[in-house]
Amino acid sequence: MGHPQAFYERLAEDRYASTEATRGPWDAASQHAGPPAALIGRAVETRPGARDDLRLARITYEILRPVPIAPLTVGTEVLRAGRSTELVEARLTTDDGRTAVLARALRLRVARDAGPAVAQGPQVPAPGESGTEPFFPVPWDTGYHTAMESRFAAGSFTEKGPATCWMRMRVPLVAGEEPRPLDRVLTAADSGNGVANVLDFGRHLFVNADLTVHLYRHPVGEWVCLQARTSVDAAGVGLADTRLHDEKGPIGRGAQTLFVTARP
Secondary structure, eight states, X not given: OOOOSSSEEEEETTEEEEOGGGBOSSOTTBBOSHHHHHXXXXXXHHSTTOOTXXXXXXXXXXXXXXXXXXXXXXXXXXXXXXXXXXXXXXXXXXXXXXXXXXXXXXXXXXXXXXXOOOOOOOOSXXXXXXXXXOOOXXXXXXXXXXXXXXXXXXXXXXXXXXXXXXXXXXXXXXXXXXXXXXXXXXXXXXXXXXXXXXXXXXXXXXXXXXXXXXXXXXXXXXXXXXXXXXEEOTTSEEEEEEEEEETTEEEEEEEEEEEEEEOO
């Protein structure tokens, strides 16, 4: 059997079949949180009636339970609609009606020449100047780790400590649909704790219970860079702090709260 051609296949306007490309590194039956995060982000931005003059500036995901590799439905609700801001809640649910991921997104009004741009140019070596490093050991052949291309400007998956990694989707988020810039960022952003892992993957679990992404500039291009650093307390709580870039420079930041424990 060949590799999946997308992370999801559309079944209806808001319902999707999950493919093996979504499989994460912790459990063969569960998804990496990156593709579900992107699916929710796309629903927030493309839902019927969504205003074109608003752009996603922040989105926070509460990962309530492992996301199964199964059919999923995305629902959205506008909690606050103002002239310049909008707060949208989104839920990713399984066929038994349980919510797997709950998200809240803040969208802000944008306008040409609203203020002078204050931003930095490229801060990390480009993807073409970065090296290909092996993924940390995963006990299955197909999954998120094969659906994403990774190039490291510093560190690697198998080295412990801070790292800088460019990532690019090898397949679209939804079959037959062109990936959007936000799809690319959100599919990659949940990988900060894996890029900058500080523990032995074979001996410890370091699973994120949430993800928050702030974007002050709309991303461009196919590549997303994660400049990540992870800190862990001996009590089993950690934080992965990730600076996000595209090839033009920094675009925002991601943060993940980590649950850390020894493997059974």
